[in-house]
Ligand SMILES: Nc1nc2c(ncn2[C@@H]2O[C@H](COP(=O)(O)OP(=O)(O)OP(=O)(O)O)[C@@H](O)[C@H]2O)c(=O)[nH]1
Ligand SMILES: Nc1nc2c(ncn2[C@@H]2O[C@H](COP(=O)(O)OP(=O)(O)OP(=O)(O)O)[C@@H](O)[C@H]2O)c(=O)[nH]1
């Protein structure tokens with residue numbers, strides 16, 4: 001069982017009697033606590049703990065370092081490995097679909113992305129494919145006005161596919177089309193089916209998973225489920241201006257292979273930054 | 287006499303992992319394990335008893351103890367004065383507006399005159415959102431222009447409701463980060479001006495360890511009377527509920543179990559324990 005391997009890892013460490021080994025034990029525990037508190041997936045945390053302990057055994061502490069910093073650097077490298085090579089997100093013509101759970105920041109991020117593309121000189125249309133949330137049409141319409149993007153929606157239309165096909169035919173020659181979808185539980189097959197339907201029509205170049213930095217242990221499962229409906233090409237972590245560390249996003253990357261592209265750092269439509277793995281991880285490890 | 291319960295480490299380690307996987311905070315998971323060990327100290331497995339069953343029952347009773355808190359009955363409180371004023375606060379996207387609509391539905395059902403204050407004057411589409419809910423519910427929504435002072439919207443709603451008997455005011459506010467000093471000040475002002483009888487914090491069941499931070503900081507800033515944990519229907523175990531009640535000592539009065547008006551469930555500890563343990 002998982003706990004058995006965790007106990008074995010920690011007991012193996014504690015059974016050793018040298019001062020260095022006890023220190024390793026202490027630091028590994030400290031790292032484990034930091035990861036758990038940062039909402040990193042529990043299984044991933046256990047896996048990382050094992051890797052760190054293994055590498056600590058096989059790699060001598062560099063001359064200019066000490067055992068503690070050596071271990072922290074190892075876990076930092078392992079996390080960086082999972083996050084993958086940062087993807088240089090270039091602003092170019094694209095059809096983008098935003099997906100995610102309830103209230104994560106999709107509609108706001110749609111506006112932030114629109115502003116990003118407009119700053120780079122592209123024409124953008126925001127497509128209101130959320131047919132379920134009360135006031136969704138008005139929210140995206142107002143955001144479109146704020147950023148100077150075009151807006152397409154069909155008020156009261158319940159079929160999101162009609163909205164998307166309508167938007168694509170009217171705006172067929174536009175540079176950037178951003179499709180905002182309703183929040184959903186990806187473990188619900190019917191809700192997932194709607195994503196498949198929209199993706200089939202829109203054939204998006206980018207499918208971005210929007211994740212709240214405070215998401216807990218459900219992140220990996222949800223990301224995996226969304227990925228089944230439409231291949232996730234990028235992740236945006238929102239609300240990093242709070243106290244949450246965003247550890248859940250790491251499992252989303254691990255499960256989908258998609259890189260984190262941007263982070264949301266506030267409610268205003270300018271509050272979008274390129275993802276910087278080093279800064280993200282140092283904040284995560286506290 | 288039976289045999290001793292034996293070494294509990296393997297069991298508590300397994301338990302800790304499943305609690306953490308259920309979004310119980312680290313500190314709460316550790317305390318639970320300590321409380322459990324205390325409860326089982328010196329316990330013996332009687333002849334014919336199943337050790338696993340004994341352990342499982344001990345976990346259930348430990349959690350029951352940790353969930354013990356007086357749960358205010360909001361519906362009966364609302365009948366005690368008019369207008370009865372409820373303030374909703376919480377981090378961005380946690381379900382305040384939806385919960386406000388659900389509460390409006392429940393109070394209208396109970397023959398109260400309900401007034402909603404559209405006090406989120408900042409976010410795009412916020413006033414429209416709560417206004418449409420009001421129309422669907424047949425409930426009065428007091429609103430001002432976008433960008434206006436939220437405290438004055440709340441004040442107007444209370445003044446209006448004061449003219450009617452058995453009235454309930456539900457103040458929907460803008461989402462805010464517990465780290466934003468200006469927004470915390472704005473929230474304090476809304477409370478100062480509207481003088482609510484009950485302040486509710488909404489927390490997303492999908493959030494992890496941050497839920498406790500949010501709750502602590504909101505409570506420190508403005509004082510909360512109870513918590514509503516939303517989106518519990520999104521396949522979550524809702525472990526943060528245990529942490530919120532045990533660490534913060536605040537009651538969870540409702541859980542949001544979906545997006546329709548009827549999806550506001552009174553919090554039931556027994557239902558919750560079944561959910562988190564199985
Ligand atoms: N502080 C902060 N707030 C954010 C950020 N991104 C979004 N928000 C806020 O989070 C709340 C929810 O944002 P929405 O864009 O409506 O979320 P959504 O995913 O579209 O919600 P649904 O469509 O209902 O699933 C709003 O109050 C936003 O202003 C961010 O990076 N920082
Ligand atoms: N599944 C589910 N979704 C919910 C629940 N409560 C709220 N939601 C959804 O979560 C999203 C955000 O809800 P809102 O009520 O707009 O949240 P809010 O706190 O008012 O958001 P801001 O005002 O932007 O901070 C919407 O898509 C809601 O439908 C719930 O109990 N279950």
Ligand SMILES: [Mg+2]
Pocket residue numbers: 106107108130133136181182183
């Ligand atoms: Mg939205």
Ligand SMILES: [Mg+2]
Pocket residue numbers: 382383384406412459460461
């Ligand atoms: Mg709201």
